[in-house]
Amino acid sequence: MFHFVEHKADLAVELEAKDKAELFKTALEALIELIIEKPEDFENTTDLSENLRISSHTISIAASGFDDEERLISLMNEFLYLCQVKGFRPLYINNIKFDDKGNVMADLSGFSVDSDIKLIREIKAATYHDVKIESGEVWRVKVVLDV
Numbered sequence: 236m237f238h239f240v241e242h243k244a245d246l247a248v249e250l251e252a253k254d255k256a257e258l259f260k261t262a263l264e265a266l267i268e269l270i271i272e273k274p275e276d277f278e279n280t281t282d283l284s285e286n287l288r289i290s291s292h293t294i295s296i297a298a299s300g301f302d303d304e305e306r307l308i309s310l311m312n313e314f315l316y317l318c319q320v321k322g323f324r325p326l327y328i329n330n331i332k333f334d335d336k337g338n339v340m341a342d343l344s345g346f347s348v349d350s351d352i353k354l355i356r357e358i359k360a361a362t363y364h365d366v367k368i369e370s371g372e373v374w375r376v377k378v379v380l381d382v
Contacts, residue, residue: 237265245362246380251373256331258374259307259339262361263314263328269380270315271324272353291346294323299338304366306339307376311361314341324352358382 236251248265252258296317298309317323325345332340346352359381369375 237261237268239265239269246358246382247377248380249375249377251375253373255303255368255370255374256333258368258376259310259341260328260331262307262311262376262378263325263331263341263343266311266314266318266358267325267328270318270354270356270358271326272355273326291326291344293329293342293344294325295340295342297338297340299336301337303368304363304376306337307368308361308363308366308378310339310341311378314343315358315360317343318354319357322347324354326352356382 237248239246239248246269248262248269250258250261250265252261294317296310296313298306298313300306300309314325318325323343323345324347325343327344329342329344330340334340362379362381364379366376366378
């Protein structure tokens with residue numbers, strides 16, 4: 236679950252999840268909601284090419300960091316780079332996994348920039364401003380986005 240909140244000069248998103256992997260996935264889903272214009276006939280399913288009748292593919296991104304906060308922000312910024320610089324339009328997060336070295340990987344399904352799927356907003360970066368992941372029965376974090 237995520238919801239957007241007002242912030243002085245930027246935009247913030249408050250995230251909640253049942254575990255760390257879901258928290259990281261929810262962060263990327265929030266970015267999709269903010270920046271990707273989904274087609275009218277889009278349904279949230281992993282079979283995107285069947286759903287939209289155009290060819291989709293999967294791309295993996297990875298991030299590392301000293302702690303979970305740094306890994307989360309790095310993953311979100313890698314996602315933004317993929318969308319805004321490389322032209323990939325992810326619509327579905329297939330998988331989030333962590334390795335024993337502290338790296339996080341995400342598999343994303345979507346389309347290349349030559350599709351009709353547009354960006355509706357530019358986000359410069361996810362920031363480290365006051366980011367602190369709270370873990371427990373429910374995992375929580377608030378991330379400020381530089382717009």
